[in-house]
Amino acid sequence: MPEDRAGPLLERLKQAGKVPQDAFVSTPAPGTALMPVGDTAAAAPAVVAPPPADAYLRLESVQAEPEARAALTRIRADFPEAGLWRLPDGWFAVALGPVADDAAAAWLPVLAKADMIPDDAMLARAADLGEALDAGQAPDLPAPGATEPLPPLDQVQRALRWAGHYDGQIDGKDGPRTRAAIQAEITQTRASTDPGTALRLLAERRAAWTDAQGLAPLVDAATGLTVTAPLRALTFDRAERALSIYGPKDGSGAALILFSQPGGQQELLDLAGLVTALGWVPRPDRVVKPGHATLHGANDAHIGAAEGWVRDGRAEGFVLIWPASDAETQTRLQAELSDSLTRHGPGANAGAAPTALP
Numbered sequence: 001m002p003e004d005r006a007g008p009l010l011e012r013l014k015q016a017g018k019v020p021q022d023a024f025v026s027t028p029a030p031g032t033a034l035m036p037v038g039d040t041a042a043a044a045p046a047v048v049a050p051p052p053a054d055a056y057l058r059l060e061s062v063q064a065e066p067e068a069r070a071a072l073t074r075i076r077a078d079f080p081e082a083g084l085w086r087l088p089d090g091w092f093a094v095a096l097g098p099v100a101d102d103a104a105a106a107w108l109p110v111l112a113k114a115d116m117i118p119d120d121a122m123l124a125r126a127a128d129l130g131e132a133l134d135a136g137q138a139p140d141l142p143a144p145g146a147t148e149p150l151p152p153l154d155q156v157q158r159a160l161r162w163a164g165h166y167d168g169q170i171d172g173k174d175g176p177r178t179r180a181a182i183q184a185e186i187t188q189t190r191a192s193t194d195p196g197t198a199l200r201l202l203a204e205r206r207a208a209w210t211d212a213q214g215l216a217p218l219v220d221a222a223t224g225l226t227v228t229a230p231l232r233a234l235t236f237d238r239a240e241r242a243l244s245i246y247g248p249k250d251g252s253g254a255a256l257i258l259f260s261q262p263g264g265q266q267e268l269l270d271l272a273g274l275v276t277a278l279g280w281v282p283r284p285d286r287v288v289k290p291g292h293a294t295l296h297g298a299n300d301a302h303i304g305a306a307e308g309w310v311r312d313g314r315a316e317g318f319v320l321i322w323p324a325s326d327a328e329t330q331t332r333l334q335a336e337l338s339d340s341l342t343r344h345g346p347g348a349n350a351g352a353a354p355t356a357l358p
Helices: 003-015 065-075 102-111 153-162 176-189 195-213 265-277 328-341
Strands: 053-061 083-086 091-097 121-125 130-132 216-220 225-229 233-238 245-248 255-262 285-289 292-298 302-313 314-323
Touching: 003 245, 053 065, 053 102, 065 083, 083 153, 102 121, 102 176, 130 245, 153 195, 176 195, 195 328, 216 265, 225 314, 225 328, 233 328, 255 265, 265 285, 265 292, 265 302, 265 314, 302 328, 314 328
Parallel strands: none
Antiparallel strands: 053 091, 053 121, 083 091, 083 130, 216 225, 233 245, 245 255, 255 314, 285 292, 292 302, 302 314
């Protein structure tokens, strides 16, 4: 309220006995912000900016600069963001940062355990590193969040197989190969130090990839098998005896053979021999166990993989042929086929045409 109005108003209020007689008008200093009495709006909480990232992972220290630059080149194969520093004592250090304190503390032991950094790597501050000769860039090492539960271990193994980290048996057991594969997923993707979170993100990545590839169920009448397959890359060729054969579509270089016939272990081995003799899996590495067999091999042109089972009195499975130039997709497709192969009905095995592909 303007001062020339406040004085007369205060006198009337004194005369009416509504304010103390010693009340007076106070004029605030210029620029003072006042909050009206009775204002119920809560004051906005102060926004406190997080402290700037100032932690570094000091990976390696050497005395000579040429040796230090060679170490930087080597380390950048795994950590392209790494930088080179001249330490206050005249030595040289390769370091990774800056990152937040909690992120640095979480990632240091994880990377050391995976032998991606030396066991004697340590945390450091920028002030401790001295002069940056090549500062590098801040790495994307997220701070740890809340832990999440791991899925059942057989699902974990299947997901890690799809990612190319696990080639062991899908048995749902917590063995050293499973633990090493989980560690590989964490250290290679660097999305989270928490195994449960890392596996959830892997499952999301797999689902997105499956959608992008256009994978869909292939219902094969000749063998009675259904499998999730790369339909964009395949076209039906023929069905003969125990086989249903899909060849390349639009020059994809891919092929898929489904097989099923009555029998047991011997019939499974006979089919494995046929796959090898026809050159579908070149120079294969074979793993044969009761009721199960896998073959994997490659040449300059293609990668071949086969997997078969003895189930309900039948020897059945698949052969995947994929261009050698796209090994990552082949690994993922092989995992999708292995996880999805099921029987939807009795197989005709007499030349019946399967469901038409798009």
